Amino acid sequence: MTEENKENTAPAAKPENTALPVAHKFLVGQKLGMTQVFDAAGSLHAVTVVKAGPCRVAYTRTKENDGYQAVCLGFGHKPDKGANSAEKGLAKKLATKPIRHLKEFRVTDLAGAVAGQTASVERFAEGQYVDLQGISKGKGFAGGMKRHGFHGGPASHGASDRERAPGSLGSRRSLGRVLPGQRMAGHMGVDTVSVMKVKIIKIIPEENMILVNSGIPGPKGSMVCITLTNKKINVANAVNLKAKSKKDAIVAKKPAAKK
Structure with missing residues (x-):
């Protein structure tokens, strides 16, 4: 074997394990479930716990x-018997196990x-707003009523098998088909x-967990994509506005002080 062939057949060098620049505000994680936490002001929040990272740049x-x-991020691992040739090749290049997501x-x-x-998770901070994406x-x-919210037919009069029917699907004979x-x-x-625009309530770096103030589509254990939102955030808090209006109403009901 020539020197050139030896160089071509040499195993790939193990990539340097450094941190992804914090300018990239995105992660891949796994939905663990929901719980509730108190914030510094004492308000109770229903949150979804996401185990986000550490992710590897594939x-x-x-x-x-x-x-x-x-930039492609990988999260989680799976056994070799469940990976195809492309996934095994990528894992060999990264000197790791086959990546699941x-x-x-x-x-x-x-x-x-x-x-x-x-x-x-340290690329995010508490109080930031993110966009979440998952598989429902x-x-x-x-049927049409459950899937699209159709009204259905009258249940008091008419045929008994038409109560949950979708109704007419097409036009007259001139069309003759369903659009x-x-x-x-x-x-x-x-x-x-x-x-x-979901707010990050808490970050637990030692456990790679992010607690977000919203529900997330999908079952427990499903993949979740987290991205820093680029949409306009309304700073006014609806809860605070409601509490303020309620307080003003109570003050207005109080009788005027006697002179």
Whole structure:
């Protein structure tokens, strides 16, 4: 074997395990469930616990090679027998076990992101607002009333088998067909659902956990994508406004002080 062939067949060098630049505000995690916590002001919040990271940068996309820029994060591992050839090859390149979840995040600038880096929950801070994305629970085959909220037919008069029927589907003879996109019975759930502008109530770095003030689509154990929101945040708190109006109403009811 020549020296050139020896170099080509040499095992890949183990990537340097450094931190992903904090400019990239996104993570992949796992939904653990819901609980409730008190904040510093004593208010009780219903929160969802997400185990986010540590995530590994699996690869990056560049405009020169792929036509767009993105950073792919990997989260969790699975056994070798459950991985295909591509997943095993990626794991060998990263010198790790096969990755269970992979998610690409589009970026305008890679900002020093390279394969092998790690990302933790410390890139977020308490009080920030994030967008959450998950896969909704599967409901199986559902009718029009459950799937789309149809009214249904009258239950007091008419045929007994028309109470939950969707009703007419098409037009007259001149059309003679059902238009594409007609809402009908079918498979419900297992859809990509996003929840926007959710506040981070608490971060537990030693356990890689983020507590967010909202429910998250999907069952326990499902994958969740967390991204710092770029939408406008209304600073006014509806709860505080309600409490203030209630306090003003109580003050208004009090009789005027006697002179």
